[in-house]
Amino acid sequence: MQSDLEKENAAQAAVELVVPGMIIGLGTGSTAACAVHAIGRRVKEGLCVQAVPTSAQTAALAEQYGIPLLSIGAAGTIDLTIDGADEFTESLHLVKGGGGALLKEKIVAVKSRRVVIITDASKRVAALGKFWVPVEVVPDAAAYVMRQLAVPGALRQKDGQPFVTEQGNHIIDADFGLIQDAPELDRWLNNIVGVVEHGLFVGIASSVIMGEGSGVRIFES
Known part of the structure; x- marks a missing residue:
């Protein structure tokens, strides 16, 4: 290929x-x-x-x-x-x-x-956004973070269960649409309680x- x-x-x-x-x-x-x-x-x-x-x-x-x-x-x-x-x-x-x-x-x-x-x-x-942005969250905060994101998204699954990272966290894949201001979205995500890290670099x-x-x-x- x-x-x-x-x-x-x-x-x-x-x-x-x-x-x-x-x-x-x-x-x-x-x-x-x-x-x-x-x-x-x-x-x-x-x-x-x-x-x-x-x-x-x-x-x-x-x-x-x-x-x-x-x-x-x-x-x-x-x-x-x-x-x-x-x-x-x-x-x-x-x-x-x-x-x-x-x-x-x-x-x-x-x-x-x-x-x-x-x-x-x-x-x-x-512009970024075709690929949904992964947001790594503390498991107990997943529902709260999903509400704060207020965009279409889903808790990542594997074998019918929530995907678990090597650090024991979950990932929400969030659809922000086309991202016009990546630095601003980066700062905003960093301020949400329960977010461990996210996939915007x-x-x-x-x-x-x-x-x-x-x-x-x-x-x-």
Whole structure:
């Protein structure tokens, strides 16, 4: 598929930024996994790095390649984080969290000197909002937060039960329509009691490397 080729090309371009001695943040999801595979191959060839995974799934994949891992708490400043996104704008505003790892992804991102997002061309949008915004909530506050959001939304499900994050929280997927002011929505969501984190990543990404056909296109902050 074209999107698979674009993901691979974006991942390869991002992994070229990795140099020996770095601490690297590893994102979660199918596109981020392309980068983990590429880094893993370089580790097997002798590259010395340490990595901070953003989910158990990513940690398991990294361990298959023998990539040395650090926990988020044990890592100081992270040199470079490579992650994916569910959608992005040319202003480098993102929606993330389709895989449910948004809390760890955001913590790792804000601890990083540089955050490189890798995507295929389908993730580029003029305005965020086609992909519903994940809002991670304390389970006991889910109904209250849903009322405060006052937009169409649903508690994410898995196997007929509420989806539970690695931190034991739930996720509301909220439909805000096309988001004209992502920074303002970011601030508003941060002020709702019971919200642990949300999938708007505003002012966090350093660049987006987007696979486009057989090449890549880079958007810088």
